[in-house]
Amino acid sequence: MLESIIASPEVVHYVCKRFGIHMSKKLGQNFLIRRSVVDEIVAAAELTAGEPVLEIGPGIGTLTQGLAQSGAAVTAVELDRRLLEVLDTTLAQYNNVRIIHGDVLKVNIPEIMNHKPFKVVANLPYYITTPIIMSLLEMKLPIERLVVMVQREVAERMVAQPGTKAYGALSVAVQYYTEPSIVMDVPPRAFMPAPEVTSAVICCRLREKPPVEVADEKLFFRVVKAAFAQRRKTFSNTMKTTGLDKETIASVLAKANIDGARRGETFSLQELADVANAWYALLQDK
Known part of the structure; x- marks a missing residue:
């Protein structure tokens, strides 16, 4: 055997x-x-x-x-x-x-x-x-x-x-x-x-390094989790699961040049990174 x-x-x-x-x-x-x-x-x-x-x-x-x-x-x-x-x-x-x-x-x-x-x-x-x-x-x-x-x-x-x-x-x-x-x-x-x-x-x-640059990896994956938390909702709405208020979400999306009316499943890695980096920058400004 x-x-x-x-x-x-x-x-x-x-x-x-x-x-x-x-x-x-x-x-x-x-x-x-x-x-x-x-x-x-x-x-x-x-x-x-x-x-x-x-x-x-x-x-x-x-x-x-x-x-x-x-x-x-x-x-x-x-x-x-x-x-x-x-x-x-x-x-x-x-x-x-x-x-x-x-x-x-x-x-x-x-x-x-x-x-x-x-x-x-x-x-x-x-x-x-x-x-x-x-x-x-x-x-x-x-x-x-x-x-x-x-x-x-x-x-x-x-x-x-x-x-x-x-x-x-x-x-x-x-x-x-x-x-x-x-x-x-x-x-x-x-x-x-x-x-x-x-x-x-x-x-x-x-990979030797990720395909996108993120200022804060934990923040990036919080954005990723939010993006797919409620697939039928717009990204602006699903971002509320992160605990951010409506005004802050609007500021983050504007800074990232992202249309919040889109759904999370349409976002590329780069766009998700852009949102996370905009959020990070906003936190640094406070």
Whole structure:
């Protein structure tokens, strides 16, 4: 079994039966059974021998095996204690894999990655995809690239452009920190059990610096949050969720040369930055 390709229906079925594994819907466990998808994910990560890579939720090791075979130094964080014994068995022949039991939102990532630059590669649990991605980006970790499997709908939101239905706060945040692109779609039949939705692999290359200049990043993301808080309302109205009064909002928009009658979903990153910078300048004048 140890020489087998884990990402196959026969091996996944065998492993689950041998260890009495019942996939947890609560933990969003859907194991890959198609090796070609694993190969595409690993190729998108462009890993080199010895390069540190963080995997989130290795499951029974289907993607982990592909990462290990690339020669990368794999650190895999698994929340489900039941799978630790499984991983010890399925990945026994790879001395470049380290399994850590824990919640990726709680573990000390800089510490486990030895405070060095690294890449993130993962088949993310659908129920917690956005919190994980945003946590990794907001922590300003030395991540060079994120290659993750997510729901197709989430991938579309991550790459969406202004004025489209999919464009929202996630689009702005991901594009502020990274250059995202969809690598491939993955059908439900590529997993066991098959999810009800199509998945997609997305590659996010971390930017050296954001594409827009903002005087205060926290203020910028307050504007972003407000812009998409009530999508059917005008930007002037949604800006009230920041706590600003009508007159101050009018002053900010005038300073930024922005039409407050527009809706937030039409705003580019630059226009959102212009609003945040105008707000910041107004605060400095007081």
